[in-house]
Amino acid sequence: GENVEQHPSTLSVQEGDSAVIKCTYSDSASNYFPWYKQELGKGPQLIIDIRSNVGEKKDQRIAVTLNKTAKHFSLHITETQPEDSAVYFCALGGGSNYKLTFGKGTLLTVNP
């Protein structure tokens, strides 16, 4: 089945700095790459996603880049704020069953 590696598992940054989380995958059939933010005790919230026909997508302070040749995609958060602190998950989709495979998550801590 599909496999996705997510790094780093923990990331601590100072407020205002940038944060980058990277995921690599092996299944070239994957064509949907969402990122989710999960706060403690809550369900995941979709924050940005990208399809395989696009290399980069940006939404205010959040951006996602995709390199299909190298099979990796990354989440970029600029000007981090304490409220960005959460666990971030990347995921892969692309099958006709619409299932997602999740990375193991990154605990992001933004220090004031």
Place this chain on the structure above:
Amino acid sequence: GAVVSQHPSWVICKSGTSVKIECRSLDFQATTMFWYRQFPKQSLMLMATSNEGSKATYEQGVEKDKFLINHASLTLSTLTVTSAHPEDSSFYICSARGGLGDVEQFFGPGTRLTVL
């Protein structure tokens, strides 16, 4: 945006009893609903996929007789944990996707199940 609700948000039950969790799509019709389980400090693990009006498809290793899933309408799916045991204690999360071709999954807030 699309909203998915779950009920209850938390439940405590005795070992051997059954617990039902509801998942509703509030402002869209969900062609497919997914059920996940998440243990502390771990990722989401897909348990099963359910399409309205048909039997759920379970992931390998998930007991279909223990985790009963019903998707009776386009806005409601239920997960029943039968004869619950302490090892079933976990955070159960549902998600839903909309119509033909939609790939986005919108997640519910989760249900914390504690089995004593």
